[in-house]
Amino acid sequence: xxxxxxxxxxxxxxxxxxxxxxxxxxxxxxxxxxxxxxxxxxxxxxxxxxxxxxxxxxxxxxxxxxxxxxxxxxxxxxxxxxxxxxxxxxxxxxxxxxxxxxxxxxxxxxxxxx
Amino acid sequence: xxxxxxxxxxxxxxxxxxxxxxxxxxxxxxxxxxxxxxxxxxxxxxxxxxxxxxxxxxxxxxxxxxxxxxxxxxxxxxxxxxxxxxxxxxxxxxxxxxxxxxxxxxxxxxxxxxx
Numbered sequence: 001x002x003x004x005x006x007x008x009x010x011x012x013x014x015x016x017x018x019x020x021x022x023x024x025x026x027x028x029x030x031x032x033x034x035x036x037x038x039x040x041x042x043x044x045x046x047x048x049x050x051x052x053x054x055x056x057x058x059x060x061x062x063x064x065x066x067x068x069x070x071x072x073x074x075x076x077x078x079x080x081x082x083x084x085x086x087x088x089x090x091x092x093x094x095x096x097x098x099x100x101x102x103x104x105x106x107x108x109x110x111x112x113x114x
Numbered sequence: 115x116x117x118x119x120x121x122x123x124x125x126x127x128x129x130x131x132x133x134x135x136x137x138x139x140x141x142x143x144x145x146x147x148x149x150x151x152x153x154x155x156x157x158x159x160x161x162x163x164x165x166x167x168x169x170x171x172x173x174x175x176x177x178x179x180x181x182x183x184x185x186x187x188x189x190x191x192x193x194x195x196x197x198x199x200x201x202x203x204x205x206x207x208x209x210x211x212x213x214x215x216x217x218x219x220x221x222x223x224x225x226x227x228x229x
Contacts, residue, residue, distance in 0.1 A: 043117070043118075043205075043220045044157075045219075049217065090156050096215075101170065105156050
């Protein structure tokens with residue numbers, strides 16, 4: 001069975017601080033990896049995704065994530081956060097080459113203090 | 115482009131009652147998903163449709179939950195009878211096709227409270 005772990009459930013940062021949210025997964029085969037974000041009062045939307053090629057992927061709003069296969073990790077980063085980045089962040093995976101839905105982590109609630 | 119539509123947005127029922135949720139996916143999206151998100155958890159896949167056929171319903175509690183997508187467009191998810199532990203947000207998502215690399219687009223969700 002596949003699973004996703006997000007170790008930080010709540011993170012509080014000040015504006016301009018650097019951000020790194022951890023995501024580790026468990027799955028025996030090829031994976032596709034995603035980060036979704038849910039801003040207050042809005043629906044889930046895709047930040048970025050990885051399924052092959054360059055392990056460093058860039059997404060919207062200055063976010064990036066690095067796939068490290070040896071560590072089963074897909075951490076999300078942003079060099080300088082803004083107040084508007086306050087949101088819930090979810091890491092998710094699907095099996096590579098498959099036709100299945102997403103397996104999500106529990107999410108990280110990020111609060112940016114102005 | 116219109117997004118995924120869901121209704122109702124909120125529903126309060128008593129245990130043992132029945133409830134139904136409706137989802138209309140993005141036009142042209144062949145694949146539709148229902149997820150359950152319990153407070154403090156990430157979304158959990160309940161069922162996946164490809165057009166009007168079920169691809170995966172392995173995590174759907176079939177003794178009380180049912181879902182259909184009769185014409186391959188909109189879908190309904192039903193709970194009968196509801197239990198307290200069914201209190202959650204029910205999310206509908208759609209994608210162009212079943213390829214697991216496809217981006218899934220989520221609706222606003224239906225927040226269910228079972229008393």
